[in-house]
Amino acid sequence: xxxxxxxxxxxxxxxxTSMMDxxxxxxxxxxxxFVDTSTGVHLGHRRLAIxxxxxxxxxxxNEDHTVAVIYNGEIYNHQELRELLVRxxxxxxxxxxxxxxxxxxxxxxxxxxxxxLNGMFAFAxxxxxxxxxxxARDRFGEKPLYYLHKGRFFALASELHALYAHRAFTPQIRQxxxxxxxxxxxxxxxxxxxEGVSKLPAGCHLTYDLETNTAHAAHYWEFNLEPxxxxxxxxxxxxxxxxxxxxxxxxxxxxxxxxxxxxxLSGGLDSSSILAGAAAAIPREQIRTFxxxxxxxxxxxxxxxxxxAKENGTHHAVDRLDLDTAxxxxxxxxxRLDEPVADPSIVPTYLLSRFTRRHVTVALxxxxxxxxxxxxxxxxxxxxxxxxxxxxxxPIHAGLRRLATRLPxxxxxxxLDFKLRRSLxxxxxxxxxxxxxxxxxxxxxxxxxxxxxxxxxxxxxxxxVAQWETGSSHTLIDRTLEFYTxxxxxxxxxxxxxxxTMMCSLESRAVFxxxxxxxxxxxxxxxxxxxxxxxxxxxxxxxxxxxxxxxLARPKKGFGIPLAKWLRLLxxxxxxxxxxxxxxxxxxxxxxxxxEGRVDHRLFLWSWLSLQACVRKYASHxxxxx
Numbered sequence: 001x002x003x004x005x006x007x008x009x010x011x012x013x014x015x016x017t018s019m020m021d022x023x024x025x026x027x028x029x030x031x032x033x034f035v036d037t038s039t040g041v042h043l044g045h046r047r048l049a050i051x052x053x054x055x056x057x058x059x060x061x062n063e064d065h066t067v068a069v070i071y072n073g074e075i076y077n078h079q080e081l082r083e084l085l086v087r088x089x090x091x092x093x094x095x096x097x098x099x100x101x102x103x104x105x106x107x108x109x110x111x112x113x114x115x116x117l118n119g120m121f122a123f124a125x126x127x128x129x130x131x132x133x134x135x136a137r138d139r140f141g142e143k144p145l146y147y148l149h150k151g152r153f154f155a156l157a158s159e160l161h162a163l164y165a166h167r168a169f170t171p172q173i174r175q176x177x178x179x180x181x182x183x184x185x186x187x188x189x190x191x192x193x194x195e196g197v198s199k200l201p202a203g204c205h206l207t208y209d210l211e212t213n214t215a216h217a218a219h220y221w222e223f224n225l226e227p228x229x230x231x232x233x234x235x236x237x238x239x240x241x242x243x244x245x246x247x248x249x250x251x252x253x254x255x256x257x258x259x260x261x262x263x264x265l266s267g268g269l270d271s272s273s274i275l276a277g278a279a280a281a282i283p284r285e286q287i288r289t290f291x292x293x294x295x296x297x298x299x300x301x302x303x304x305x306x307x308x309a310k311e312n313g314t315h316h317a318v319d320r321l322d323l324d325t326a327x328x329x330x331x332x333x334x335x336r337l338d339e340p341v342a343d344p345s346i347v348p349t350y351l352l353s354r355f356t357r358r359h360v361t362v363a364l365x366x367x368x369x370x371x372x373x374x375x376x377x378x379x380x381x382x383x384x385x386x387x388x389x390x391x392x393x394x395p396i397h398a399g400l401r402r403l404a405t406r407l408p409x410x411x412x413x414x415x416l417d418f419k420l421r422r423s424l425x426x427x428x429x430x431x432x433x434x435x436x437x438x439x440x441x442x443x444x445x446x447x448x449x450x451x452x453x454x455x456x457x458x459x460x461x462x463x464x465v466a467q468w469e470t471g472s473s474h475t476l477i478d479r480t481l482e483f484y485t486x487x488x489x490x491x492x493x494x495x496x497x498x499x500x501t502m503m504c505s506l507e508s509r510a511v512f513x514x515x516x517x518x519x520x521x522x523x524x525x526x527x528x529x530x531x532x533x534x535x536x537x538x539x540x541x542x543x544x545x546x547x548x549x550x551x552l553a554r555p556k557k558g559f560g561i562p563l564a565k566w567l568r569l570l571x572x573x574x575x576x577x578x579x580x581x582x583x584x585x586x587x588x589x590x591x592x593x594x595x596e597g598r599v600d601h602r603l604f605l606w607s608w609l610s611l612q613a614c615v616r617k618y619a620s621h622x623x624x625x626x
């Protein structure tokens with residue numbers, strides 16, 4: 001895992017150094033740079049050494065110095081690709097670096113290179129012969145990549161603050177993006193919070209021509225569900241066996257490293273399945289598992305992880321904290337963000353990452369399991385929601401929604417009153433908007449309270465509506481699966497995990513996002529994922545007899561923290577930074593309502609804190625060169 005930064009045009013080595021310094025946490029083990037004054041090309045790299053520690057320095061070149069790469073990520077099939085490229089006549093200088101596969105792979109396949117890669121990555125290749133930069137991001141966007149193209153200036157970086165470390169860039173907040181962020185709880189690619197800056201979407205590559213100063217981005221892969229008829233008729237036991245084989249294969253691929261590797265272990269189905277795969281690949285006594293626990297029993301799940309670790313005989317470590325200690329970390333965690341994160345579980349994710357990094361450099365995670373196998377609560381609500389919408393007239397629905405606002409407010413994680421209010425809010429809108437509204441910090445009605453010029457609901461959720469209407473499937477389950485996989489996973493979960501782990505210089509590897517496993521899941525009919533209220537149906541069948549029965553029967557519970565209570569205890573912010581288009585008096589009133597226990601604003605207020613932390617960074621930016 002590393003950090004990359006580059007630019008073409010205005011600026012010099014001082015700007016490149018500033019950009020690289022901003023990414024030091026992503027790559028504490030070394031740095032490298034290349035500057036070509038004749039073309040204005042500047043390439044920079046910060047390295048977290050994982051594979052070929054001695055020989056993997058970057059920028060890395062091919063033999064005749066016509067192709068160079070700066071790269072962040074891991075290519076899990078690099079050994080197979082290396083063997084293929086050697087047979088085709090390519091000469092490698094490194095012993096087993098996955099980075100060198102990229103330069104020779106580009107020589108062999110050109111812009112089709114990303115299609116051959118099984119891994120997580122964001123890279124930029126300099127092609128000196130064709131005078132262009134070639135950028136690419138992995139299928140699900142596990143690794144971030146931002147870029148800016150303004151006039152004759154083109155820049156890219158792993159994180160936003162590396163871009164505004166360059167003196168040629170003045171960050172300006174995009175008003176529409178603020179509304180999108182508070183409507184979704186994340187920003188769908190290519191949008192970012194800053195004017196002129198884009199996120200390269202997952203599964204995309206981009207070519208920047210040094211001669212013509214033009215940039216062109218295109219998808220090389222998109223997640224679409226394509227249920228196969230032959231799988232619908234296949235033997236269920238055989239399908240479960242194939243799923244188990246592919247999952248264990250994905251685990252083996254992600255255990256390869258030249259540094260210590262561990263596993264995040266919650267004791268739930270996903271992490272327990274990954275542990276089972278690791279136990280099938282290496283001796284159990286070599287497996288290291290990590291859990292974060294809290295001293296307050298209602299928020300502590302470490303006992304489940306300890307039970308699974310004990311049954312597997314792993315070397316298990318638990319870090320227990322009191323919630324007050326975790327609470328005190330909120331300002332520090334938020335201050336290190338440069339892109340707002342509306343998911344408050346970034347706090348326990350950071351704590352787990354910090355603890356894990358004391359022992360290992362790489363950790364396997366279960367991210368993607370819920371999205372691929374219908375693991376979230378809304379999947380159970382879909383059928384009831386459809387019936388409700390068909391039989392309950394709008395006036396009665398409005399009355400029920402008003403009654404729900406009068407329910408006593410609970411501080412519990414996903415309490416009944418919280419879920420009921422959010423469910424009824426979502427059902428106030430068309431089905432295409434159910435999922436984003438259920439997740440949103442502010443629904444479109446609330447937007448009218450907080451924004452001077454609020455967007456219409458269809459504009460707020462334009463990306464989700466387009467996906468719902470043009471997706472490959474017409475069933476509620478599959479459309480919802482596509483929403484969670486394309487948006488919630490890519491723009492929220494993976495962003496949160498990347499930032500939390502990289503704050504601690506820890507590499508996280510998402511087992512369920514392996515190419516072969518995802519292709520199998522894409523073709524599975526929905527009934528193997530969700531059946532009569534049973535989520536993750538086939539995954540449970542695949543793990544029968546492999547993980548403890550208690551794990552299979554255990555209901556899903558998120559990484560919970562007492563957010564509503566914490567927000568009531570935070571000191572009042574006397575001088576918030578202005579945010580374009582937002583009424584600060586209404587924000588102050590929302591804080592007061594929440595502190596008095598009259599309204600539950602937990603998701604909006606957390607998102608506001610995250611947004612404020614980023615805005616303060618932008619406001620302190622210096623006047624640029626130019």
